[in-house]
Amino acid sequence: MAMLGKRRSPRPATRKPSSTRPTPPAADEGVTILRLAHDGRGVARDAAGKTLFVDRALPGERVEVAVHKSRQRFDEAHVREVLKAAPERVTPTCPHFGVCGGCDLQHQTLEAQRNHKQQVLVEQLARQGLELEQSPDLLAGEGLGYRRRARLGVKVDAEGSIHLGFRARGSHHLIDMTACPVLVPALEALLSPLRERLATLDAPRQVGHLELIASDAGVCLVVRQLRDQPADAKHWNAFAAAHGLSLGWLVGRETPRLEWLTEAPDLHYGLTLSDSGQAPGQEPEQEKTRELVLGFAPGDFLQVNAEVNQCLVDTALAWLAPQAGERVLDCFAGVGNFSLALAARTGEVTGVEGSPRMVERLAANARRNGFAGITARQADLSREDQARALLAETEWDLVVLDPPREGAEALSRRLATSRVSRILYVSCDPATLARDAAHLVAGGYRLKRAAVADMFAQTAHLEAVLLFEHPEFPASAATPAQMPKE
DSSP: OTTTTSOOOOOOOOOOOOOSOOOOOOTTTOEEOOEEOTTSOEEEEOTTOOEEEEETOOTTOEEEEEEEEEOSSEEEEEEEEEEEOOTTBOOOSSTTTTTBSSOSOTTBOHHHHHHHHHHHHHHHHHHTTOOOSSOOEEEOOOSSSOBOEEEEEEEEOTTOOEEEEOBBTTSSOBOOOSOOTTBOHHHHTTHHHHHHHHTTOSOGGGEEEEEEEEETTEEEEEEEESSOOHHHHHHHHHHHHHHTOEEEEEEOSSSOEEEESSOOOOOEEEEEEEOTTOOTTOOGGGOOEEEEEEEOOTTSOOOSBHHHHHHHHHHHHHHHOOOTTOOEEEESOTTTTTHHHHHHHHSOEEEEESOHHHHHHHHHHHHHTTOTTEEEEEOOTTSHHHHHHHHHSSOOSEEEEOOOTTOOHHHHHHHTTSOOSEEEEEESOHHHHHHHHHHHHHTTOEEEEEEEEOTTTTSSOOEEEEEEEOTTSOOOOSOOOOOOOO
16 A cells, blocks of 8 residues: 555556457568469468458469458458469450459459369369369350349439449449440340439339340340339330330339239240251251240249350250150259250159249240140258158159259258169259269269359359269160150
């Protein structure tokens, strides 16, 4: 207590311990990009050895970066200046690249993008201890002008200005789009006219989004209307008439209802099947083909890239080599993208979907194309009991899986113990694909073929196809089926 009431000598100022974040490298030094991460970002290390994920950077480049998010184990950064460019760097086609969240690889050549995606598939499989007998094939089309469906956000700011476009990367902020080179030209041409039309509406704040669909029957516009606005419906009708569009009016907040303000369109796309049973030496022009027509509605799942989707179907038929009389199960069948093509070879296919609406769509497409042998079924294939019951009712020869991003783990576990001869797995997520593939291989299946489908060129997103065969349950020795004569 002797010091009570006396002034203490001031202590020297102390600094709090520094955070774990290292001092960033000097701007003139930059960092070297070591490789691309699976999501397309460059991977580097700063002067202290901390990992950096760098947007819009390519392997081998020396770049000056700015950290925009710091985490305990790594930092996220973007390029401020390219000090030494990679040979694969190109000038992006889109004026919104780097801001819009749609494309993330437009600064890289198309060939390098696709090489990266093939490597991602190999690496994801390797994480599960799986090796390919040969490098993945590439299923690809045009790098621009391919996207036949788009959903555009609409926002009216506090000043009353209209904004129309896609979201920024990792944000709800809307990017005003004046161009989008990955859209098919018929859709890209509507961006400016749509913004002009929005500015004429009585209640533009009641528009949630606009959906554009390019089908073989023409372009369709669906207006997501939060509240019915009869006066604005007239404005949209005039717009549709001026641009030759079909016009859908999706009204309501909780349970929106779709009304057609124009004549209801026959939305559909086509697939071309060639006869796999032609005689050796037959001239190409003599090869028989059959055109399939698949109807769909707004909100149905639709592969956005028509050219690559045709490649997917062609690959499924070539790899599976379906034969007349084989029993085929198409899981997550959608509108019948694979079901109809397989039925043209085998005669009978069971397509399974979780949504009653999609089951009806599949059945309608079977009737439309004259396939009496297609059975449309409803089942929740994420449930192991329903997957088990489905596989137990018939000894299937071929199974096709095309699940959503979460994959088909329950079904894969059951398939691993089945007697199916050949399994084709189509996936939009290589990580869940590799997980499910490991279940099949553990059950005795061999991974025979793999392909990357560049469904979304200019982005890091990839689709993949794997073929599995079971050595104990070989395919039938029958000759491949030919398409029935018209």
